[in-house]
Amino acid sequence: MKTAQRILDTAAGLFNERGERNVSASDVALELDISPGNLYYHFKGKDGILSALFLSFYRDIAGMLATPIADTDFLETSAPLERSWLFLTVIMEAMYAHRFFYLNMTDLMQRYPDIDRGMRRLMSLKRRASRALASELLAPVDITAQPQRLDHIADSMTMTLSYWLSFDQWMTPSEHPQQVIHRGVLQILSHCAPYLGDQAADFYHECELINARLLDAGSA
Amino acid sequence: MKTAQRILDTAAGLFNERGERNVSASDVALELDISPGNLYYHFKGKDGILSALFLSFYRDIAGMLATPIADTDFLETSAPLERSWLFLTVIMEAMYAHRFFYLNMTDLMQRYPDIDRGMRRLMSLKRRASRALASELLAPVDITAQPQRLDHIADSMTMTLSYWLSFDQWMTPSEHPQQVIHRGVLQILSHCAPYLGDQAADFYHECELINARLLDAGSA
DNA sequence: GTCTATACTGTGATAGAC
DNA sequence: GTCTATCACAGTATAGAC
Numbered sequence: 001m002k003t004a005q006r007i008l009d010t011a012a013g014l015f016n017e018r019g020e021r022n023v024s025a026s027d028v029a030l031e032l033d034i035s036p037g038n039l040y041y042h043f044k045g046k047d048g049i050l051s052a053l054f055l056s057f058y059r060d061i062a063g064m065l066a067t068p069i070a071d072t073d074f075l076e077t078s079a080p081l082e083r084s085w086l087f088l089t090v091i092m093e094a095m096y097a098h099r100f101f102y103l104n105m106t107d108l109m110q111r112y113p114d115i116d117r118g119m120r121r122l123m124s125l126k127r128r129a130s131r132a133l134a135s136e137l138l139a140p141v142d143i144t145a146q147p148q149r150l151d152h153i154a155d156s157m158t159m160t161l162s163y164w165l166s167f168d169q170w171m172t173p174s175e176h177p178q179q180v181i182h183r184g185v186l187q188i189l190s191h192c193a194p195y196l197g198d199q200a201a202d203f204y205h206e207c208e209l210i211n212a213r214l215l216d217a218g219s220a
Numbered sequence: 221m222k223t224a225q226r227i228l229d230t231a232a233g234l235f236n237e238r239g240e241r242n243v244s245a246s247d248v249a250l251e252l253d254i255s256p257g258n259l260y261y262h263f264k265g266k267d268g269i270l271s272a273l274f275l276s277f278y279r280d281i282a283g284m285l286a287t288p289i290a291d292t293d294f295l296e297t298s299a300p301l302e303r304s305w306l307f308l309t310v311i312m313e314a315m316y317a318h319r320f321f322y323l324n325m326t327d328l329m330q331r332y333p334d335i336d337r338g339m340r341r342l343m344s345l346k347r348r349a350s351r352a353l354a355s356e357l358l359a360p361v362d363i364t365a366q367p368q369r370l371d372h373i374a375d376s377m378t379m380t381l382s383y384w385l386s387f388d389q390w391m392t393p394s395e396h397p398q399q400v401i402h403r404g405v406l407q408i409l410s411h412c413a414p415y416l417g418d419q420a421a422d423f424y425h426e427c428e429l430i431n432a433r434l435l436d437a438g439s440a
Numbered sequence: 441g442t443c444t445a446t447a448c449t450g451t452g453a454t455a456g457a458c
Numbered sequence: 459g460t461c462t463a464t465c466a467c468a469g470t471a472t473a474g475a476c
Contacts, residue, residue, distance in 0.1 A: 003459080019330050021241050024451055037454080038460050045452060106323040106386060110239045120390055152410055156376065163383045166326060170340055190372055194414035223441080244469050257472085258442050265470065 004042045006032060008056075011049045015100035021107060025049070051114065057098045058118045064091055065125035081189075081203070084133045085210050088161070088185045096177055099165045123162065130157035130188075137192045140199070156191045160184070178218065182211055224262045226252060228276075231269045235320035241327060245269070271334065277318045278338045284311055285345040301409075301423070304353045305430050308381070308405045316397055319385045343382065350377035350408075357412045360419070376411045380404070398438065402431055 010032050014023045025046045029039040043049045064087075095101075101108065101119070109116040131154040138150075164184035168175075186207055193200045230252050234243045245266045249259040263269045284307075315321075321328065321339070329336040351374040358370075384404035388395075406427055413420045 019327050021327055022330065025453090026451070035461055036452090037462075040453065041459065041461095103326040104324075106389075107239050107241055107327065109390065110242065116390075123390060152407075155407070156380075156411070159380065159383065159387050160376075163379065163387065167379050167383065169326075170329065170336075170343060187372075187375070191376070245471090246469065255443050256470085257444070260471065261441065261443095 003034070003038075007039060007042055007049065008053055012053055012098060012100070016098070016103075020050075020100050020104045047112075050108075050112065053098065054101065054112075054115050054118060057094075057101060058122065060094050061091065061122055062125060064094070065122070065129045080136045080139075081206055082210050084137060084189060085185060085207065085214075087129075087133070088188055089181060089214070092161070092164075092181045092184055093177075095161075096165060096181060102162065103166050103169070123158065126158045126161055127154055130154040130161070133157070133189075134192055137189070138195055141195055141197065153191050153195075157188050160188045160191065164188070178215070182215075186211075223254070223258075227259060227262055227269065228273055232273055232318060232320070236318070236323075240270075240320045240324045267332075270328075270332065273318065274321065274332075274335050274338060277314070277321060278342065280314050281311065281342055282345060284314070285342070285349050300356045300359075301426055302430050304357060304409060305405060305427065305434075307349075307353070308408055309401060309434070312381070312384075312401045312404055313397075315381075316385060316401060322382065323386050323389070343378065346378045346381055347374055350374040350381070353377070353409075354412055357409070358415055361415055361417065373411050373415075377408050380408045380411070384408070398435070402435075406431075 007028060011023070011028045014028060014031060025039055026036050028046075028049070029036045032039075043052065101115075105119065109119055131150060134150055134153045134157065138153075161184075164187060165180065168180050168183065189207065190204075193203050196203050227248060231243070231248045234248060234251060245259055246256050248266075248269070249256045252259075263272065321335075325339065329339055351370060354370055354373045354377065358373075381404075384407060385400065388400050388403065409427065410424075413423050416423050
């Protein structure tokens with residue numbers, strides 16, 4: 001692997017682990033067994049690393065979020081709940097790999113205007129996607145009659161998607177990433193459950209089934 | 221006012237405004253027009269200031285959260301929804317005054333074991349309080365039959381209470397604190413709304429009334 | 441209690457040899 | 459592309475005069 005890419009990967013790992021602000025460019029160089037000067041040849045210091053990391057993160061997430069859920073050809077199922085589940089899982093996995101952007105969000109947004117703009121844009125994409133998911137899941141109960149209700153649900157889903165990794169971290173610390181993501185996806189989707197009335201029990205039951213299937217596939 | 225207290229107030233203000241990590245002990249001294257040496261006479265550096273700030277914040281919030289909602293004699297009403305509303309408003313106001321503890325939570329918890337322990341404890345108190353609020357508000361629809369549902373609701377309320385100030389900041393930036401808090405309280409309580417069925421509309425309507433009354437009282 | 445002086449530390453950054 | 463050597467600086471902390 002190229003040195004430049006190794007620097008990015010190592011930096012992201014350290015940022016996730018220790019917090020972005022507690023990792024210096026020299027730390028990254030030390031971890032990689034290269035000299036600080038060498039690192040500065042590839043990137044203009046920590047700022048350069050952060051810019052590069054955020055750019056690729058943004059493209060990654062924004063690309064997934066912007067794709068209308070109906071067009072997600074990579075999700076090989078037509079069941080609404082399962083499609084939503086997979087969609088959110090893929091996104092949360094990408095977020096987990098760069099979770100320091102969320103754990104240290106305020107600080108990063110205050111210091112880097114680019115990250116500020118990008119995160120706001122992502123937020124708005126998340127909201128749109130949440131709204132689409134909720135519309136689809138709640139189609140049977142016809143909630144579209146009350147649009148402001150749908151907004152409330154979408155806001156709750158967006159907030160959960162954005163802060164779950166942080167919230168979960170100090171609720172149940174040190175756990176397998178898969179478990180964290182699983183519970184996050186469930187928590188997001190469960191904002192729709194109460195509106196399903198009698199079908200809510202089925203909803204939760206089906207979520208468990210989907211997750212069990214996914215874990216099997218993952219370990220196979 | 222004593223110098224020690226002025227240091228604490230000024231520090232909290234700067235932390236809220238610029239982010240805790242972007243404010244040095246010298247910045248606080250500069251803002252107060254005192255010398256850095258003078259500041260170090262009163263507190264053992266920035267760590268000392270943070271410890272003192274957190275201790276008083278913790279006592280403040282924990283005291284309110286630990287009081288069973290039924291015993292809150294300072295809330296001069298017996299209507300469940302209004303009591304909940306006032307209860308949450310008071311707490312969120314205290315949180316707002318020290319919002320940097322939440323905006324920079326991960327970093328502070330990583331660096332200060334005391335803050336880590338304290339925030340976890342506060343979280344667990346918030347959960348308990350949320351559960352009590354939900355139980356009371358949902359008493360008419362008898363949700364107690366499904367305890368895990370109640371846990372889900374309490375988790376959502378706890379999460380909203382903890383992250384609302386951060387979430388709202390980059391949704392609708394630069395607004396009056398009262399508005400931010402108002403929307404936060406509404407968002408927390410609205411996790412109970414869908415379970416109220418036909419009474420949900422009344423619920424939202426009553427929230428608006430309570431808030432209007434509160435704003436009147438505040439400006440009078 | 442408050443000040444000025446100063447010293448120590450870690451980080452960010454660069455020049456120039458290999 | 460990679461290295462060593464070195465610099466500038468901000469933030470932290472202390473000693474001692476007033």
